[in-house]
Amino acid sequence: MAEEQVYDEKIVVGVDGSEQSRQALRWAVRQAGFTHALVEAVMAWEPPFSGWGGAVAVAEEEARLADLAHVALAENVEKAVGAQPSVEIKLRVGKGNPASVLLGAAREQASLLVLGHRGLGGFTGAMLGSVGQYCVQHAPCPVVVIRDSAS
Template identity: 50%
Template sequence: MTETYQIVTGVDGSASSRAALRWALWHADLTGGAITALMAWDLSPIYGWAPEDAGHVTAQTLREAVHDVAAESRVPVERVVAQGSPAKALLDAAAGADLLVVGSRGHGGFTGALLGSVGQHCVQHAPCPVVVVREGTR
């Protein structure tokens, strides 16, 4: 029996994370893979949100992002909401994956060559290959 190629994709509702999910869907379609779309939340109590509220809002944002990008795809997408650091949650999920896909927070010019902190941490510490997708990538 052949195992399915597993792709973990970080989603945060941003345009760059939607581009990453779009790329992951394309790659999964080519490889016969499946996607875990993961969104993590880590709010300080200073914001005054109850954990249930933050979890609910995160789940809704993830559901909408996956629907907007993957509604017509045949690729299986599992949605996962995690509490804690997004970088840690992605690395934990990537431990059993074949590929980790994240968006870039580049802003063009020289700063466009720089990754956001989550993407940078994933590139440096992931247990599997990492693809960083810039916004606007098709």
Template identity: 50%
Template sequence: MNNEATPPPRIVVGIDGSEPSKAALRWAVNQAKLVGGAVDAVFAWDYPTPWHGLVPPTEKEPGDYEEHMRKVLDHAIDEALGPGPGRPVALRTISAHGHPATVLLDAAAGAELLVVGNRGLGEFREALLGSVGMHCVQHAPCPVVVIRGSGHGT
């Protein structure tokens, strides 16, 4: 007989502050409640890069920028779920430097489910499914759920 406890099912959700990503987080938390799982809320970011001089270079040190991005993630989670503590499931926050699709696919390794919003903060707002979601659907190591956000917090 194996005495080791089985870890709860892990659900990874991508969050970028967009309404669809907040809806995805709410869905992932509800699903985790149903299956006795835990949620990893993943936020990918990159340092701002100048594009023909249109983006001013940041004066923040890399560590300062990482801390700022973590605060952006925490704020998005609070907007989606309300301020913690007392969340209905175990929620781990992951703020990682890198391309969102790569960060999400890496985080989804070994997960039961990957949840993404149908589109994020990218430029192509009219697309039914954004490029990150499309890449995740095509390459994820686990099932993917795409949540269509209404723009009204659902």
């Protein structure tokens, strides 16, 4: 049985499929190399809802959506840092609002929360997206916001 690695810190990073989130992940991986930290890449997903206010998804559909989110997260991690990253990266998908999922992960003894300056939202000129804004204001740990150098 392999001995479980002990880390000095845990860095939580939000990944939503945007290039900004992949830049945040690359930054988090470099930082983890300096601080001997575990990186926890987090992606949120929400079940589809009908226009009548009720949830459409059933348990089997939600399990399928969670699996799809996990695949998307794994693909984004590999796209950002390759198949053999220099540090350990734990993948975590969570059901719910992205800000709530990220803050929940950060509350589990994260030393740092890392986000891209904006995600997939429609306001491309925004200095900080709504998820980032909420996380900066409510995180239980320091937050690093990575700005796209081309922005």
